[in-house]
Amino acid sequence: MTGKRKLTNKSSNLNRSSAGAPNTFLWGAVCVSVLGMGSFLAFSDAIKEVRRPFPEFHNAASVVIADDHVLLPQSATLREVMTPEELDMVGRNHMFSFMDVARQKRVISHSKAVIARYPDYAGAYATAAHSLSSIAIMMSDAGRAQVVLREAHAMLELALERDSEDPWTSSAEAWTAFGAGRLEEAKQISLQAYSAAEGDQCILIFHALILLFLGEFEEVxxxxxxxxxxxxxxxxxxxxxxxxxxxxxxxxxxxxxxxxxxxxxxxxxxxxxxxxxxxxxxxxxxxxxxxxxxxxxxxxxxxxxxxxxxxxxxxxxxxxxxxxxxxxxxxxxxx
Structure with missing residues (x-):
């Protein structure tokens, strides 16, 4: 089902230095609990200007690299026909730990390749919005983070235009709001996504992380x-x-x-x-x-x-x- 729920214009709220917005330098440190990373200080040195072209893909244990920047399972071949849902799920499963910047860039490039093939499929836009927001959350430079959040917001709007009722789209909306410091809004939207997701592990992780960062430990x-x-x-x-x-x-x-x-x-x-x-x-x-x-x-x-x-x-x-x-x-x- 497609939907046309439109995001309200909250570009002014992307300034994460406003009161109530989390400090972003190492703000997400405990999130490495999802699938791990090395030194949680190292990521600040690894983050480069996101507007520059994404680097060449690096081989990862769970994927092989296709010429068109689509991540494929090792069991797949380039000749296999995969649905947009299957391709997008490969990207979603590759995005944790969310603090791994190189991994997020691979997911974004993958999502853009899926979008090029299937421009009407909402999921890939939402996946890109998640990873862009993750990169922004980890940035110590508020100005650069704001630029990346704007791109995440743009991807989110495209996802909402295509399917506003998809829980994955709602999860992206929550994570983007969280990165922008709209914490209560993020919690409420994330709860809606989690409640509608029927056990989706990716949505569970993002919902749990939002609760954890807000100190809602019993709910976690x-x-x-x-x-x-x-x-x-x-x-x-x-x-x-x-x-x-x-x-x-x-x-x-x-x-x-x-x-x-x-x-x-x-x-x-x-x-x-x-x-x-x-x-x-x-x-x-x-x-x-x-x-x-x-x-x-x-x-x-x-x-x-x-x-x-x-x-x-x-x-x-x-x-x-x-x-x-x-x-x-x-x-x-x-x-």
Whole structure:
């Protein structure tokens, strides 16, 4: 079903330095919980001017590269006919971790190639809007972020023109609003998308991230509750962060370990929360060992910046508690 719901003109609200908008430098750090990244500081150096041509694709484990910048599953060949929905789903499944800038650029290029083939299909516009908003969220330069958000907004409008009732389009609308600092609007639209999505994992992740960043930890637990023998159920990585913030340390470390067992790539932020969880439940030796691994693998990691930046509207007590446990496990910021 197509729809013509039109976005209200909120270009003035794209200025994310306005009151209430999240600080964007490392503002999304904990989101690496989805599928992981290396040092969460490194992305700021990796971000280049988005208006420049996207770089050549890099091979990734889940895809091969087609000449027309369409990502294809390894099992596919260039001769296979794929529907726009199938092509778009390849892009959606490639976009996590959302903090991986190169990955987002690949998804955007892929989406534009799908759009060139199937200009009436809404999903690819919405996918591009998600990835553009993700890049903007991670930018420390508010001016550059505003430019990227405008492009995300343009893609979103095209998606809405084609199918305003698609939950994926609504998810893109929520994520774009969130990147622009319209937090309550983002939460409400995201809830609508999640409620209509019938278990869509990509929509679940974006909804859970919005709730997590807003400090709605109990709601995050409800959305991401994992079932150990049902891999497609919930999201244990995000669940672990919410459980930790609520002081449920055993539940947090169980969730983080489940995520690793499911093949979710480890990263500095989640590893640090896992170490803090080990320390909180008295498993000091494991906590200390993990701290040593973090120092070796992510030498630029700065845990003191996590809560101070991405949860600016939430009590600083959360960050102090995390740092106290992480330091008790052996972390020293001057090392």
């Amino acid at each position: 637990l409800q959305v991401t509750q994992p079932i150990s023998d049902v891999p497609e159920q919930g999201n244990p990585a995000i669940y672990g962060f919410a459980a930790f913030e609520l002081g449920n340390y055993q539940s947090a470390l169980d969730a983080f370990e489940l995520a690793l067992n499911r093949g979710v790539e480890q990263n500095a932020v989640r590893a640090s929360f896992l170490a803090a969880s080990y320390e909180a439940v008295g498993r000091h030796e494991e906590a200390t060992k993990l701290v040593g691994e973090i120092k070796r693998r992510w030498p630029t990691f700065r845990p003191e910046r996590v809560h101070a930046v991405f949860m600016t509207g939430i009590s600083e007590d959360y960050g102090k508690r995390y740092l106290r446990l992480f330091q008790a496990a052996g972390w020293r910021s001057d090392t």
